[in-house]
Amino acid sequence: AADKCFTLWIMSERTFAMIKPDGVKRGLTAEILRRIEHKGYRVVGLKLYQIPREVAENHYGEHSDKPFFGELVDFITSGPVVAIALEGENAIAGWRSMMGATNPANAAPGTIRGDFATSMGENVSHGSDSPESAERELALFFSDSELIK
Numbered sequence: 001a002a003d004k005c006f007t008l009w010i011m012s013e014r015t016f017a018m019i020k021p022d023g024v025k026r027g028l029t030a031e032i033l034r035r036i037e038h039k040g041y042r043v044v045g046l047k048l049y050q051i052p053r054e055v056a057e058n059h060y061g062e063h064s065d066k067p068f069f070g071e072l073v074d075f076i077t078s079g080p081v082v083a084i085a086l087e088g089e090n091a092i093a094g095w096r097s098m099m100g101a102t103n104p105a106n107a108a109p110g111t112i113r114g115d116f117a118t119s120m121g122e123n124v125s126h127g128s129d130s131p132e133s134a135e136r137e138l139a140l141f142f143s144d145s146e147l148i149k
């Protein structure tokens, strides 16, 4: 009966994910993309990208006054990254939970950092931490024409 019908609206969101240079160099790209696809997120943008220094400084702008800023920018520009635009229900928090804690020493087994990373600086992956960051970072790394509508 019509009164028994209902529509479930699933709030899909987009986030920016990245395999950092250490992850690419160590051959973890396929493993990380495998986890993303098995989880069920849609990949709506994907490229191998050598980040220009200005883009790296902009991306990590919130850390510009931290003592580790210079090293962070050096590291993230030290080789190509895999830039990924992901879409799915709760993708922003969900992808961060798949990555695990920033410090691999605290990252749970089963998470990407927990399974593969050993140092705070070289922690294999990145994920936007809020809807505002996701929008900003997606626009910084991808042009409109590089993202699937």
Ligand code: UDP
Binding pocket: 068, 072, 101, 102, 120, 121, 122, 123, 125, 126, 127, 129
């Ligand atoms: N980072 C670092 N030393 C620190 C804190 C952070 O090298 O003491 C690096 C680390 O690679 C981290 C990135 O800076 O992933 C951004 O830090 P944030 O706190 O935003 O962590 P995330 O969002 O990546 O988990």
